[in-house]
Amino acid sequence: MAVSALRTEIINVKKILIGIIFLSFIGAAGAALAAGIGDQAGSETYSDPLAPFNEKMFWINLKLDKYIMRPVATGYADVLPEDVRRHIGNFWDNVGVIPRFANNLFQLKMVPAGTEVSRFLINSTLGGAGFFDVADPWFGLKEHDEDFGLTMGHYGVPMGPYLVLPFYGPSSIRDALGRAADGAMNPMSYTLPWYISLPAQAGATAASAINYRSLNLQLFEDVDRYAVDLYGAVQDGYIQRRRKREAENTF
Amino acid sequence: MAAVKETVRQVLAIVTDPSYKSATSARRQKLREVIAPRFDFSDMAKSSLGYHWRTLTPAQRADFVRAFTALLEASYMGKIESYKGQKISYLRETQDGSYAQVYTSIQSGGGEPVSVNYRLKQSDGTWKVYDVAIDQISLVGNYRNQFNRVINDKGYAQLLAAIKQKEQSIDSGR
Numbered sequence: 001m002a003v004s005a006l007r008t009e010i011i012n013v014k015k016i017l018i019g020i021i022f023l024s025f026i027g028a029a030g031a032a033l034a035a036g037i038g039d040q041a042g043s044e045t046y047s048d049p050l051a052p053f054n055e056k057m058f059w060i061n062l063k064l065d066k067y068i069m070r071p072v073a074t075g076y077a078d079v080l081p082e083d084v085r086r087h088i089g090n091f092w093d094n095v096g097v098i099p100r101f102a103n104n105l106f107q108l109k110m111v112p113a114g115t116e117v118s119r120f121l122i123n124s125t126l127g128g129a130g131f132f133d134v135a136d137p138w139f140g141l142k143e144h145d146e147d148f149g150l151t152m153g154h155y156g157v158p159m160g161p162y163l164v165l166p167f168y169g170p171s172s173i174r175d176a177l178g179r180a181a182d183g184a185m186n187p188m189s190y191t192l193p194w195y196i197s198l199p200a201q202a203g204a205t206a207a208s209a210i211n212y213r214s215l216n217l218q219l220f221e222d223v224d225r226y227a228v229d230l231y232g233a234v235q236d237g238y239i240q241r242r243r244k245r246e247a248e249n250t251f
Numbered sequence: 252m253a254a255v256k257e258t259v260r261q262v263l264a265i266v267t268d269p270s271y272k273s274a275t276s277a278r279r280q281k282l283r284e285v286i287a288p289r290f291d292f293s294d295m296a297k298s299s300l301g302y303h304w305r306t307l308t309p310a311q312r313a314d315f316v317r318a319f320t321a322l323l324e325a326s327y328m329g330k331i332e333s334y335k336g337q338k339i340s341y342l343r344e345t346q347d348g349s350y351a352q353v354y355t356s357i358q359s360g361g362g363e364p365v366s367v368n369y370r371l372k373q374s375d376g377t378w379k380v381y382d383v384a385i386d387q388i389s390l391v392g393n394y395r396n397q398f399n400r401v402i403n404d405k406g407y408a409q410l411l412a413a414i415k416q417k418e419q420s421i422d423s424g425r
Binding site: 046227229235241 | 392
């Protein structure tokens, strides 16, 4: 049963995903965005119009984590000591400078945008190709994380309905579009032909995700252990943190 | 908010006290005595239910507060007991009338520090914690979304059963 059921499930998910992409192109997403996630006040839960899709995707992501990500990350953590994995995390972080810089710029945050450039130059050289974050302790230059979802938020685009993405997990209509925009800023995607850049970017995403997962083995377990309703806990965690970031961004 | 600092100090003194090493239930009792006066569990339980609280009878409310408190205890006592010398820093505090917030961060290993902010309310001259934000996520708000989803899908009775079951599974797992 399992394989065919999973296949039907994936086909359903595909259909819904294609539907969403189509809708967003014909501008219906605008209406969906206006509807918004909604406040907790009235119904006490977030409005979740995509819940049937989201819950399926959430379940698939959990399986993906249980049978692939977690075992791989655990094996990886057995081979590489924690401090080495932290340096690898720094490396991936350093590589992701372009969307951070661009989105600071888009929001007219000139000083943080400049800081991102300085951090990249310092860490890529003195920090040994980005494996060491020396810009923070030596020069007091802290990272200013921004993404295109937050940029859209900065200019008044609401978060839109909650959306669970395959592999990436919790997101929203707006933030998923933002993620695509940030991905398009990756130099690989405009300097290399797509049949090289797509697998290369997927490989980089997988490698950094495994590294990240290996550094958060306990954290993931804790959430699972303490939550009464895991979907609701993850959904709320995502929305609360994004709202917090947005509130910091409006001034 | 010296009260928060003092409570954390007492908690750390208990968990690092070697004489409790083989007396976990005595230690838990001691922890409860220190923590209970500082946390307003019934207020936390009430706001975690949101408007559903109003639909409950006084007896149901008391039962829910007990179940919720037991869940929090089971969840966080285990976490507190696994304390391994993580560094706790007091960053700042803000006060607005009878509401206050104490910002702390916990540094474990070489990772990023995790922010833990205590939200307090003053009533009858004592400051009590009514919510904790861990890594920017309000604990009570997070439970509220979970609880209301379960109530909307399956009803209140199922939620109460799920909370009790979760608490037992955490307790038996330690």
